[in-house]
Amino acid sequence: MRLLLAWCAAMLIAAPAFAQAPDPNRTPPHLDPNRTPNGLAQTPPMGWNSWNKFGCNVNEATVRGVADAMISSGMRDAGYLYVVVDDCWHGPRDAEGNISADPERFPSGMHALGDYIHARGLKFGIYSDAGRSTCGGRPGSQGHEYQDARTYAAWGVDYLKYDWCATGTRNAEEAYALMADALRASGRDIVLSICEWGGNQPWLWAANIGNMWRTTGDIYDHWDGVDRWMHGVMDIVDRNEPLWSYAGPGHWNDADMLEVGNGGMTDSEYRAHFSLWAMMASPLIAGNDIAGMSAATREILTNREVIAVDQDRLGIQGRRVWRDGGREVWVRPLSGGARAVLLLNRGDAPAEIAVDWDHLGLPPALHARVRDLWAHRDVGRARGRYAATVQPHAVVMLRMQP
Numbered sequence: 001m002r003l004l005l006a007w008c009a010a011m012l013i014a015a016p017a018f019a020q021a022p023d024p025n026r027t028p029p030h031l032d033p034n035r036t037p038n039g040l041a042q043t044p045p046m047g048w049n050s051w052n053k054f055g056c057n058v059n060e061a062t063v064r065g066v067a068d069a070m071i072s073s074g075m076r077d078a079g080y081l082y083v084v085v086d087d088c089w090h091g092p093r094d095a096e097g098n099i100s101a102d103p104e105r106f107p108s109g110m111h112a113l114g115d116y117i118h119a120r121g122l123k124f125g126i127y128s129d130a131g132r133s134t135c136g137g138r139p140g141s142q143g144h145e146y147q148d149a150r151t152y153a154a155w156g157v158d159y160l161k162y163d164w165c166a167t168g169t170r171n172a173e174e175a176y177a178l179m180a181d182a183l184r185a186s187g188r189d190i191v192l193s194i195c196e197w198g199g200n201q202p203w204l205w206a207a208n209i210g211n212m213w214r215t216t217g218d219i220y221d222h223w224d225g226v227d228r229w230m231h232g233v234m235d236i237v238d239r240n241e242p243l244w245s246y247a248g249p250g251h252w253n254d255a256d257m258l259e260v261g262n263g264g265m266t267d268s269e270y271r272a273h274f275s276l277w278a279m280m281a282s283p284l285i286a287g288n289d290i291a292g293m294s295a296a297t298r299e300i301l302t303n304r305e306v307i308a309v310d311q312d313r314l315g316i317q318g319r320r321v322w323r324d325g326g327r328e329v330w331v332r333p334l335s336g337g338a339r340a341v342l343l344l345n346r347g348d349a350p351a352e353i354a355v356d357w358d359h360l361g362l363p364p365a366l367h368a369r370v371r372d373l374w375a376h377r378d379v380g381r382a383r384g385r386y387a388a389t390v391q392p393h394a395v396v397m398l399r400m401q402p
């Protein structure tokens with residue numbers, strides 16, 4: 001009897017643990033009727049990020065130099081606004097748990113860096129991670145979400161890239177929703193860039209949580225291929241393209257930061273990379289050394305006709321409508337009844353590629369004005385079909401206006 005009583009008492013003491021068990025009727029954040037988008041990023045965000053070129057070797061002098069070069073190179077005027085410091089800016093947390101900047105790399109602190117960026121008419125982006133530590137081993141935001149969001153707001157941060165390293169068994173949707181709520185509670189407009197690499201299919205739940213979500217592992221400066229967690233441009237394209245229907249104003253499929261100008265591809269391949277990102281309505285976040293870029297790189301990144309496709313206000317992601325071996329036709333509907341068309345040649349020899357009015361959803365007898373967005377010239381009126389010879393690993397990008 002005594003044993004039975006002891007057992008009952010133990011169960012009673014244990015009861016609160018049962019009371020905390022997950023509620024099966026809990027509404028996941030994306031189904032919560034009270035959750036609304038933050039209203040930012042009505043077109044895909046454009047800017048620069050330190051990671052692809054500088055990795056962990058980033059400091060305030062480099063970022064200030066890039067901010068200056070964003071103006072002198074014409075990048076800001078072409079639409080690139082966010083200057084984002086990626087991983088490795090962090091110092092330790094203080095006794096109260098407040099995050100600080102690495103005192104050697106960022107001796108003036110992040111507030112001063114934000115001021116420098118804002119004084120140039122640009123916006124300030126920063127990086128953190130939903131786990132205990134970032135991918136570069138710096139302190140993550142897990143358990144400090146509200147505190148970090150308040151700190152970022154006080155520093156004048158406009159954009160947070162939020163990574164997924166060291167997250168253990170965390171639920172991705174809950175973790176990103178928690179930071180989204182913290183950013184909103186900070187009272188400052190902060191774009192949330194979800195960097196979860198696609199493993200938890202953020203396109204299914206993130207539209208009201210963040211403004212963009214990575215769909216793959218990291219890009220590397222190669223035309224094609226996969227190396228551990230890294231993907232070449234063609235590989236990313238094939239993974240990102242089928243997700244076209246999930247993108248729209250305020251919530252974009254992020255095909256990752258650009259490699260244009262980093263040296264691993266030809267200029268023709270970089271033009272194809274840039275054109276495909278614009279067709280896919282991906283954020284355009286340059287990842288090269290803006291202060292030291294060549295004229296050819298600048299011309300690619302500041303091609304306003306291609307940027308206008310990326311930034312089209314309808315926000316419909318383009319997609320592949322035809323392929324035969326390495327020859328592909330892509331179409332993206334634009335405002336005003338126009339269509340962006342991409343003829344892509346993945347092959348190793350020049351090839352003729354044609355777009356049919358069928359692909360465009362146009363009646364075959366309709367005339368359309370055709371403009372070549374890399375040659376910057378009108379190439380006439382066409383009806384029913386338009387064909388061009390496309391060089392290897394290259395594109396012809398057109399705007400068709402019926």
Ligand code: GLA
Nearest residue numbers: 051086087135136163195218
């Ligand atoms: C991950 C991200 C990259 C970059 C690094 C930084 O790999 O996907 O874009 O932010 O972390 O460590």
